[in-house]
Amino acid sequence: MTQIGIFGANGRMGLALIEAVQQSQHCQLGSAFVRASSPHLNQSIATLQPQAPGGSTFSSEQQLDTELDVLIDFTLPEGMLGHLQQAVANKTPMVIGTTGLSAEQMQALESASQSIPIVFARNFSVGVTLMLDLVQTAAAKLADEMDIEIFEAHHRNKVDAPSGTALAIGEAIAEAKGWDHDQVARYDRTQVHEAKSQQEIGYSVLRAGDIVGEHTAYFATMGERLELTHKATSRLTFASGAVRAAQWLKDKPNGLYSMQDVLGLKR
Numbered sequence: 294m295t296q297i298g299i300f301g302a303n304g305r306m307g308l309a310l311i312e313a314v315q316q317s318q319h320c321q322l323g324s325a326f327v328r329a330s331s332p333h334l335n336q337s338i339a340t341l342q343p344q345a346p347g348g349s350t351f352s353s354e355q356q357l358d359t360e361l362d363v364l365i366d367f368t369l370p371e372g373m374l375g376h377l378q379q380a381v382a383n384k385t386p387m388v389i390g391t392t393g394l395s396a397e398q399m400q401a402l403e404s405a406s407q408s409i410p411i412v413f414a415r416n417f418s419v420g421v422t423l424m425l426d427l428v429q430t431a432a433a434k435l436a437d438e439m440d441i442e443i444f445e446a447h448h449r450n451k452v453d454a455p456s457g458t459a460l461a462i463g464e465a466i467a468e469a470k471g472w473d474h475d476q477v478a479r480y481d482r483t484q485v486h487e488a489k490s491q492q493e494i495g496y497s498v499l500r501a502g503d504i505v506g507e508h509t510a511y512f513a514t515m516g517e518r519l520e521l522t523h524k525a526t527s528r529l530t531f532a533s534g535a536v537r538a539a540q541w542l543k544d545k546p547n548g549l550y551s552m553q554d555v556l557g558l559k560r
């Protein structure tokens with residue numbers, strides 16, 4: 294049995310991860326960590342997640358259990374970096390789904406992967422993992438005059454924008470086109486008083502209600518438009534993917550892995 298430690302265990306994804314671990318035949322909930330200052334510290338997990346093992350309680354992220362096989366982090370960038378240092382100090386593999394990382398934070402994650410094995414994915418669903426491959430095929434095969442735009446929609450509480458998944462889709466397209474993503478990404482057109490350029494990936498964002506996560510890549514030209522869309526309707530989809538990644542990661546050598554590696558979809 295793989296013993297899993299979950300950071301941010303009281304969050305939306307944390308609670309879904311507890312459920313996914315419970316559903317897994319190969320994993321067990323080792324620890325459900327919350328901040329040392331959290332009102333949930335030492336509380337019964339069942340008060341927030343009825344699927345939790347009976348009698349289990351939230352514990353402090355400052356008291357990492359060395360018996361854990363894999364740590365999972367879906368928090369915020371600053372929190373994730375602290376947890377990453379703890380994982381490196383304990384030599385414990387880590388699955389990371391936190392989005393909104395800066396280039397420097399991403400670099401810190403990459404250098405940590407020289408010391409421990411890490412799976413990092415901005416979307417742990419099977420559908421989006423496949424979509425990253427499909428958009429690369431479309432970008433490489435469709436004519437250069439195709440306009441490329443990416444739309445994403447999420448719940449009102451999401452704090453980063455565009456979503457990590459939207460950026461992953463854009464980066465995959467830029468790679469297939471041989472473009473520098475930072476040069477071609479357009480996040481805001483309000484100050485741009487000119488027509489769309491041929492080498493431009495436009496992003497648009499919607500935040501409303503309880504939308505779990507929707508992404509569309511558009512490839513459009515005169516008279517036709519191809520849309521590739523993924524819609525997640527349950528956080529358990531991401532959580533099950535992350536638990537699958539944790540099980541896969543357990544005995545891997547140090548390095549940075551993607552969900553494409555986990556699912557065997559790497560080109």
Ligand SMILES: NC(=O)C1=CN([C@@H]2O[C@H](COP(=O)(O)OP(=O)(O)OC[C@H]3O[C@@H](n4cnc5c(N)ncnc54)[C@H](OP(=O)(O)O)[C@@H]3O)[C@@H](O)[C@H]2O)C=CC1
Nearest residue numbers: 301304305306367368369372390391392414415416417531
């Ligand atoms: N890769 C993927 O497939 C997916 C990624 N995500 C990403 O996961 C992350 C979490 O999303 P979600 O669960 O909706 O967010 P929530 O706000 O519901 O939960 C965030 C959790 O992180 C904790 N946290 C925040 N900051 C810190 C910190 N500095 N130190 C320690 N803990 C901290 C919070 O603790 P507290 O309550 O005490 O503030 C809370 O437990 C986001 O980055 C989101 O984009 C989400 C879905 C899928």
Ligand SMILES: O=C(O)C1=N[C@H](C(=O)O)C[C@H](O)C1
Nearest residue numbers: 392415416451456457458506
């Ligand atoms: O914050 C979320 O909810 C989600 N975040 C990830 C992202 O930023 O792409 C993945 C998913 O779409 C849900």
